[in-house]
Amino acid sequence: MDQIFLQVLNGLDKGSAYALIALGLTLIFGTLGVVNFAHGALFMIGAFCAVTLQKILTLSKITIDPTKTDFLGNPAKIKTPYVEGWFGPDMGAMIIDWSVPMAVLFSIPVMILVGFIMERGLIKHFYHRPHADQILVTFGLAIVLQEVVKQFYGANPIPTPAPAAFKGSFDFGVMLGIDANKVIYPYWRMVYFLFSAVVISAVFAFLRFTTFGMVVRAGMADRETVGLLGINIDKRFTIMFGIAAAVAGMAGVMYAPINSPNYHMGMDFLVLSFVVVVVGGMGSLPGAVLAGFLLGILESFSSMNEVKSLIPGIDQIIIYLVAIIILLARPRGLMGKRGVMED
Amino acid sequence: MTKSNLTRRGLIKTGAAASAGLAMPTLFTGNVWAAAHSGYRNAPTNGTVTLGFNVPQSGPYADEGADELRAYELAVEHLNGGGDGGMMNTFSSSALTGAGILGNKVQFVTGDTQTKSDAARASAKSMIEKDGAVMITGGSSSGVAIAVQGMCQEAGVIFMAGLTHSNDTTGKDKKANGFRHFFNAYMSAAALAPVLKKLYGTDRTAYHLTADYSWGWTQEESIAAATEAMGWKTAEKVRTPLATTDFSSYIAPVLNSGADVLVLNHYGGNMVNSLTNAVQFGLRDKQVNGKNFEIVVPLYSRLMAKGAGANVKGIFGSTNWHWSLTDAGSKAFVKSFGTKYGFPPSQAAHTVYCQTLLYADACQRAGTHNPCAVAEALEGFKFDGLGNGPTEYRAEDHQCFKDVLVVKGKENPENEFDLLEIVEVTPRAQVEYAPDHPMFAGGELGKCNPGA
Amino acid sequence: MGILEVKGINKRFGGLQALGDVNLSVVENTVHALIGPNGAGKSTLLNVLVGKLAPDSGSVLFDGKSVLGRKPHEINQMGISRVFQTPEIFGDLSVIENMMIPCFARRDGSYRMHAFETVGSEKGIIEDAETMLSDVNMLEKRDMHAASLSRGDKRRLEMAMCLVQQPRLLLLDEPTAGMARADTNNTIELLKHIRDSRDITMVIIEHDMNVVFSLAERITVLAQGTPLVEDTPDNIKGHPKVQEAYLGETAVD
């Protein structure tokens, strides 16, 4: 029982990352009609926003300390972050400690800018090209983006820890009256889950309650009609691309403490997030979120020893297996609309 | 020459006809390049000898590959008499003089393994077939090492393995043309076990998380055997898919299992992520069975430790070599590497530097690059001064036997490279095994292949 | 008994009764028009006839055999061809290739893997295709890209593709929709020519009453998914019920 509870927790957490990425993908697909294979790269760039901010905050003044030696036996160079110089050691250390949450704010303008450049510079030339071309050019873009990041940051993962306040894990066992240690869950992962819930709700609220959102939703349903009303839907769609990029970016920033970012994490998530979108139904926002959580939970359950001993290797393939079954049983995914992407 | 003539027979004919006026025709069969003259493949010509450095330049191990490449360039510099000579000065064999190998200037070509066995073989082939490399070295994973080793055996060149830790490289997949300086999973286990016993006692229950491919399995097998031999129990052995990035669902059940030690048989990105996740779950702050919960990472690498950041603090593992060693060889190597590049070398850099020197030395002593003679010179070769203390290339399986370092993540690093501290140097005798040990059985060296 | 017998067809979409108890009998070698206001269920009925939609109940017999539950290509192989509202042709292929494909379908059935013949060696097929093209005055356009044809030519091509199969029943879904007057008249002439020159039954859905009354021999009026009345064009013109339900105030001129 407690195991099941634990794996549901895990699944929700995995699912939140999938859902956030899939949400952005679906926004782009629903509004612009573009299949964006570079979306995983946006997630990766988001994570590297956290890395970059951390690097900026730890930019250091170098002083020579003759009393110590470095690995070559030369006098040691001591690095003191400028931040510590400006705000005092304690305050400075705290600022550095909180670099990941701060990077969320930092990432929003960066990601919106990246999104605009991508849309205006590349994607807009592909609105009227076949989906295959869109897939291919964004796939090329994904390769380029990850290689560029690799040139700057190397191939190794870069640790970007969460603030010390979120260290350790919460013991649900104690709370629920089960034995201690039976059901523990890291604080930061709970933060991640809550964060994604907030972002998902914000996106839905934005689309539901603002005029802008209503126009966009109308545009998603029927682009031509909205165009006939004299509303410049293209401009709004460009902004939507920026928002989708920001959602992916924030998902990446907050994910950085969970797994140290590396340049190919985008590709790792790309296939998964596409499977999520397709399972949810191309173009359906609730479908993307639902499928994200569903696949996250299924993935967690399949990694349980009990399940693995029944079907060896099931955790290797569960996501794909589920995707195949769902696509065969429900051709348009869980909540997909008819006629989308069937050309 | 007409197109219709382009059959095999036609080629021989036209080749012969054309040669009369133009150049000496060379007819080769059976894998041979310059063999017609020298009796082995890719014999040095024009006073230069070409070595092939086959390292991952793209993919997750690209940084280790880059570090290996730095060490190779340094080794080539030293072999050609440049720089400060590095470990050539401390090496117990004095055959090398800084005048290249056998008087031939050392050149090198590089290739990208992409950490895929296919790509690695292709790039090794290209170095052998196109660039005339007489020796191939490098790699940062066992799958690649075994694949390339097999290819070098077929092609008839020497393979000096880089970072490869699987028992199989010198076990069931060993080859006469292949040599490994790096240690292996069995040695890790044998070195770690006594330390773990001393630290954590004999009444422990281990939970294994293992990368689901052959290297992971051999390490899991080795560690489980070694720890069980000293009284530990094994609660569970769980295989994790290679592509896993989030290990939470594998780590969450650990505390429930009654285990009080978590063994992470992961390497590279897997290790960084699984360790980070395990620490996030706060496992190390927990008490199980009245004992502190512990995590062990049998194979450590400083570059990976860097990726895991502060999470490595206080966690035990083993490593082939570490820059903080204070013997003369290590110091010389760190000095020349650090001076050239500005940071200390990794264990991957160290092992490939040693391999290059060892190869050059063997050629020098054998008086030829012929793989069979070189192999003979390496087999049973005892040496010292390369940073690991007295070392021997065992003739039976081409595995180096030397002391193994047990390290732990340093609690208070003094600088960004100071991530691991050496806890114990386990002497060679403790990690040695018989060539026909069951974990290594099933393979044969076969005969050396000079490619002729 | 007609060549096409539709009995008691019902089809609901959610709460909407798209077709309610439709009965229809089409006599062989006649032109039968289906008319009715928008949303009367004409296109739905057509989709049921070609196997695109499955009705909730009822039966459709073509030449005594049921067409329900068969796939579109099987229904076509029974001898039913369909012309769409917007011409459905192979835009990426040349005009002659467009014509050859139905010729192959007629000769070889729904699937045959002739991968090792060359198209050029299929003399009989090419001959049939060219004959049909010249029948519809398009022979000089044989090597054009079908997508680059004018709309009228696309319609012509589509009809030619259907006719070359020598179907026993031709279904036409608003063949003149969106056409200029001249094109419409050409199409009427073409259809008349077809009607008069071969043994073929046609079911035609049309809004343009000019087209309907120039061609049809029987007319069924549908309203709200149910046949209102079926009669000859002359009788339909003056039928009060039809005037009320469909033609409204403006009677046919």
Added chain:
Amino acid sequence: MLGLNKKDTMFLLIVIALTMATPFLMQPFSEGSALAQFNGGYPDLMAKVAIFGIFAIGFNILFGLTGYLSFGHAAFLGVGSYSAVWMFKILSLNVFPAIILAVIMAGLFSLVIGYISLRRSGIYFSILTLAMAEMSFRLAYSVFTPLTNGETGLQVRPSDVQLLDGPNAPEYPNIFGLLISDSYKWEVAGHVFTFNVGFYFCAVIAIIAFYISLRIFRSPFGMMLRAVKSNQNRMSYTGLNPRPYTLAAFVISGMYAGLAGGLLAVMDPLAGAERMQWTASGEVVIMTILGGAGTLLGPVLGAGAIKYLENIFSKINETVLHDWFAFLPDSIEDVVVFILSRFTGHGWALTLGLMFMLVVTFLPGGLVEGGKRFFGMFKRKPKEPDDAEHHPETPPHVAE
């Protein structure tokens, strides 16, 4: 000749001539010259170009003709390789049983996957194929290790006893005793040309594969496949069942992939699981698009371009660059080398990504279209109607 009209026969003859002359064409620079680095005329690369050419030609029959974008074709390549190596292990080191089994197994495997995946179209089809291939890769890497030898790759061991081979049979893949790895080197005027048995074996098979693909393109079947891409709806209402056509195309292209996989094993008897990964499937997509989807020669050009980039560009390390630009003043040399090294050596993937993006954006028809435009600039006469590939009556210009 061979059931082809005059122009196609000419086209085929030119392809044959070019293929046979590959050892010269890919080795334009003399040994020891600075540009020798760009020589690609060594057996492994030449054979890889031929093999991946076969793979891409097959993929093009599916993608180029029917428009179905499969992201899982690497799985069939992998199946082909594994089958071939198993044949080497248990039956004979002669290449023919290996290749035949590779094609059959890949055909069966693609029949199953195609039957399931072709129930959907568009991106749903792509995701289904991707999912199945990725499952195959992951299982091959882990659970199926007894069958595939997992991470290390399946290889022939000395302990394997080939049932059909006698005691004196060669220990390496061979064509009835003629070793695949045999090479004839011809040194002439500073050039070294290598004629390798394996390459010519692959080349002959590649020519046969190309010929078959040419016949399919020109056949009624090929026309039907293009009809599928153009308008499936019309196809069904014309009495044709699109499913068997697409399935046949899928299986044919799967068999091509299996053949390529078998040949990979012939050239190098090791089958690694990575060659089944979705990125490997992506690679054949890139090859086909880069060269020109739907054209006959495009896929081969694309395969050549990518394999060349991967093997030659990745070897241009900073030391090589420094050698080249040594004539420059040091400071400029460093800058030039720094910039260029971003795109060569370890940066070759960046070049690949950029090149791919540029081609998709500006040359949707791929290199073939680029070539046409290039030659079009020098032509005085107006061009023939666009893309002759689609008109059997007007066969393509031979320059394609």
